[in-house]
Amino acid sequence: MADLNQLQEMVEEALRIRLADWGKAEPARLYQPVVYALEGGGKRLRPLMVMLGYRLFGERCEEALPAALAIEVFHNFTLLHDDIMDKAELRRNRPTVHLRFSENGAILSGDVMAFLAYRLLLETRHERLPEIAELFTQTAVEICEGQQLDMDFEERREVTTPEYLEMIRLKTAVLLACALKTGALLGGASAPQAHLLYEAGISLGLAFQLRDDLLDTFGEEQTFGKKIGGDIAANKKTILVTEALRTARADQKKDLENLMTGFSISPENKFREVRALFEILGVRETTLGLIDKYHARALELLEALDTPQERKQPLIDLSHKLILRKN
Amino acid sequence: MADLNQLQEMVEEALRIRLADWGKAEPARLYQPVVYALEGGGKRLRPLMVMLGYRLFGERCEEALPAALAIEVFHNFTLLHDDIMDKAELRRNRPTVHLRFSENGAILSGDVMAFLAYRLLLETRHERLPEIAELFTQTAVEICEGQQLDMDFEERREVTTPEYLEMIRLKTAVLLACALKTGALLGGASAPQAHLLYEAGISLGLAFQLRDDLLDTFGEEQTFGKKIGGDIAANKKTILVTEALRTARADQKKDLENLMTGFSISPENKFREVRALFEILGVRETTLGLIDKYHARALELLEALDTPQERKQPLIDLSHKLILRKN
Structure with missing residues (x-):
């Protein structure tokens, strides 16, 4: 194999x-x-x-x-x-x-x-081509919806964590889920098995994107392989921001908003101060908690699949690699 | 019915x-x-x-x-x-x-x-969905190719009539052909019958676009329902231009190129002079000849379809309307 x-x-x-x-x-x-x-x-x-x-x-x-x-x-x-x-x-x-x-x-x-x-x-x-083409098409529609939400959020002052998770589900996770399910359908999976795998793909996709958010602010530039801080510079409302807004006191929220809308601060100072605020608010830990939750959920779903363990192992290995990655 | x-x-x-x-x-x-x-x-x-x-x-x-x-x-x-x-x-x-x-x-x-x-x-x-989806997809690819050729032609000094016809085949005609063939396949046409109809659609589409080109320069504004002269103003290389370039003497060609690249002439004078040159070169007649040719070809193909005349009549009527239209 x-x-x-x-x-x-x-x-x-x-x-x-x-x-x-x-x-x-x-x-x-x-x-x-x-x-x-x-x-x-x-x-x-x-x-x-x-x-x-x-x-x-x-x-x-x-x-x-x-x-x-x-x-x-x-x-x-x-x-x-x-x-x-x-x-x-x-x-x-x-x-x-x-x-x-x-x-x-x-x-x-x-x-x-x-x-x-x-x-x-x-x-x-393949005899299941109509179903596969429908899944692909529905996924494409949802990705457009996700991209629109992402652009909508840029213009909003506040975005909640559930809103953000829904956006990245549409923009990122559904394509990974579609990929896994398409493969499963072609391989001959039953409808319930293919559905399990789709759900696993959603959880993997969410964990994958949250890891990306975390690395962009807390990654090591050398191992990450690209510049960190891009999200903060662009005022992107990642999970770090939505979690910060959820847990911040009124004055901290004000600080964060000022940092995100201020033009007078240097990019380096802005990055340092926003990141320090994230640290104080424990955003790194809550995000890691979410990643663990989705990672565990994905593994649980893969566990439940009715196929020999050795067939699952490469997918499980890749999931670990993606979610625990440092780049 | x-x-x-x-x-x-x-x-x-x-x-x-x-x-x-x-x-x-x-x-x-x-x-x-x-x-x-x-x-x-x-x-x-x-x-x-x-x-x-x-x-x-x-x-x-x-x-x-x-x-x-x-x-x-x-x-x-x-x-x-x-x-x-x-x-x-x-x-x-x-x-x-x-x-x-x-x-x-x-x-x-x-x-x-x-x-x-x-x-x-x-x-x-429908059992023929895979075939229909393939046709639709191939058509979509070709339309992108046609749009690219159209943009490429804008930057070129000369475009020949065959090149122009190939561009409008891709940009306009294949979608009409795809529409007719898709309907036929859904209705239960045999493969050869569906193919005939596709070819009829190509001819109809070409005649339709050539009529459009003609109306934009030689139409009556009142019946056309929109301003005429847009193609000349934008230096679009329509069939009128490619036919003019084909038949013009060297000095006439030079005149046309000067008119199309000159900035000092007023839009009204430019329109009048380009149109006059088209008239002298007999471009109106050669274009009408091409329209007749494609119209006749479409009717011939429709004639050859193996289905009762009364079923064809609405399509033949619509074809006449589209090709002989004044707006």
């Missing part, structure tokens, strides 16, 4: 073949940004989740490859459009597509990636 | 029900632009084509409604994104979505419309 590294290599190899095709496709100005975006690397976490979901139940891993690539291409489509909306300049240490090419290019190449993702998904000539 | 007006009313009623749902959906800032765009009216030509394709072969028209709406929602998604890329200010006499709401709103609400279109399409629980 293929292990984690083998699955990863299968995904990379299958993607290389597609990229070679798209590299030659016309019009070049439509397809070059597609290749650029997908060559950028990244963890390939989502296609790997499809493969891991598949191998819980199925025997021929290559059967899951088109769907795995579909989810990776779809994910990168969302990054292209999100980066325009967020005016992001860098992605994986390279200029974002709208800066490297043009904004129109990023809109249209993003669009075509969404449809290339469907084309890959539809290569899966 | 339902006639053209009845089919149109079925489409409008089905759309109203969906719009009522989306009007209440959250987050409101994601769904309000969707409602705004779809409320804007338009000819509803594409969903009508699905219905007409269906009734060539099928008995229960309501079976084709979700797919008909899918294609209308998809079409409006392309308009949202095209209007951003083209910096268009007005659409159907109202501010475009990116001006009425925001550019980010138009990107993201456009995205969600693409997925809402798929959701509608997938409601069609």
Whole structure:
């Protein structure tokens, strides 16, 4: 049975073949940004989740490859459009597509990636394809809803922790859940088993994003591999902020709001002071508590799956790696 | 059997029900632009084509409604994104979505419309759904390719007539063809019959777009219902330009290029002079000839369909109306 590294290599190899095709496709100005975006690397976490979901139940891993690539291409489509909306300049240490090419290019190449993702998904000539395509489509709608909530929150003064968790469920967790469930359905899982795995994916996704929030403020720059403090600089209302607002006294809340709206403070001082306030309020610990809760929930759900332990192990290992990561 | 007006009313009623749902959906800032765009009216030509394709072969028209709406929602998604890329200010006499709401709103609400279109399409629980979803997806990819070619052509000095025809085939004709073929497949057409209808849709779509090009320069403003001359003002390389370049002498070509790149001439004079040059070069007649050719080809293909004449008549009537229209 293929292990984690083998699955990863299968995904990379299958993607290389597609990229070679798209590299030659016309019009070049439509397809070059597609290749650029997908060559950028990244963890390939989502296609790997499809493969891991598949191998819980199925025997021929290559059967899951088109769907795995579909989810990776779809994910990168969302990054292209999100980066325009967020005016992001860098992605994986390279200029974002709208800066490297043009904004129109990023809109249209993003669009075509969404449809290339469907084309890959539809290569899966499987009896459960209608169900899989519905899940994929529902997930795509929800991700748009999540992105809209994220933008809405930027303009709001207060966001509660439950609101934030719902936003990251939509923006991040549903795609991991969709990836796992798609793999499971292709592998032959029963509906209740596939549902269990979907729920596990939601918990994993939430824990994954909360870890990201924590690392961006409390990570070690050297191990994290990118600059920390970006969320505080951009006044992003991460779990750290929603938890701080929940537990702060009136004067502390005022301090936090002043820090987040003030322009006169240097970025370094702002980062130091906001982080110090987070420490005082015990936000690091409450967030770690949430991560543990979702991690435990995910493991519990995986535990309940009716498939041999050795089939679950790679997924459990990857979950630990993702949630306990320092980068 | 339902006639053209009845089919149109079925489409409008089905759309109203969906719009009522989306009007209440959250987050409101994601769904309000969707409602705004779809409320804007338009000819509803594409969903009508699905219905007409269906009734060539099928008995229960309501079976084709979700797919008909899918294609209308998809079409409006392309308009949202095209209007951003083209910096268009007005659409159907109202501010475009990116001006009425925001550019980010138009990107993201456009995205969600693409997925809402798929959701509608997938409601069609039909044994030929995989084939229909593939056709829809391939069409979507091609429309992106057509839009890219259109943008590429704007930056080029010369575009040939064959290149232009290929661009409008991708940007406009394939969606009409997809609409007709989707209806036919749902109605139970055989593969060869569905293919005939697809080809008829391509010819209709080409004739339709060439008529549009002609009206924009040679239409009567009063009957056309919108200002004429927009294409000349924007230096768009329509069929009139590609045909003019094909037939012009070197000095006339130079004149046309000077008119299209010159800034010192008033818009009124530019319009008058470019149009006069078109007249001299007989571009109006060669374009009318192309329209006739594609119109005849479409009718020939419809003629060859193996279904009773009375089932074809509404589609033939609509084709005449679209191609011979003065607005």
